[in-house]
Amino acid sequence: MSGRVHEAGAHFESLVPSIDEQGRAVRVSILTRTGCHLCKRAQAVVDKVLEPLAVASCAIDIDAQDPQARADLLARYGEWLPVIFVDGRVHDYWTVDPARLQETLAGT
Numbered sequence: 001m002s003g004r005v006h007e008a009g010a011h012f013e014s015l016v017p018s019i020d021e022q023g024r025a026v027r028v029s030i031l032t033r034t035g036c037h038l039c040k041r042a043q044a045v046v047d048k049v050l051e052p053l054a055v056a057s058c059a060i061d062i063d064a065q066d067p068q069a070r071a072d073l074l075a076r077y078g079e080w081l082p083v084i085f086v087d088g089r090v091h092d093y094w095t096v097d098p099a100r101l102q103e104t105l106a107g108t
Contacts, residue, residue, distance in 0.1 A: 006088040008076065011069035012060065013088075020056035027105065028091075029058040031073065034064070038094055039082040045096040046084065055105060065072040 006013040008031060018027045028046055032039035039059075045055050061080070062073045077083050080093040086104050 006085060007090055008074060008083070011065070011072050015060045015069075016059055016067070020058070022056070024054055024056040024097065026056045026058050027087055028055065028101075029085045030059045031062060031077055031081060031085070032059050033035055033062050036081055041091075042082040042084060042096045045098050046101065049096075049098050049101045049105075052078075052085070053105060 005015065006029075010033065017026050017102055020026055028050065030039070030042055032043070039080060041057055043057075050057055062077075065073065074090075077093075079100065082093065083090060084092040084096055084101075086101070091104060
């Protein structure tokens with residue numbers, strides 16, 4: 001991840017691509033679970049904020065990971081999902097404030 005270290009740890013960092021298929025830098029990542037309604041809402045907000053920007057996001061579904069990574073991530077973030085990271089640091093959890101996300105992305 002080009003110098004960034006995710007607070008979620010090595011398991012999470014290895015799951016986050018540095019660029020998307022269009023060559024845009026992945027600066028926003030969302031830790032989710034299958035069937036999580038808050039995760040779907042958070043993804044929709046992130047998608048809307050990022051649409052006009054040259055910034056990509058990725059969602060990492062905890063339930064789709066190997067057992068060790070799933071256990072580690074659930075132990076650390078299970079009560080906080082979804083967790084939104086910007087540049088490898090926790091930005092929000094449970095919900096996303098679109099104005100705050102825009103400010104964070106514009107300021108860095």
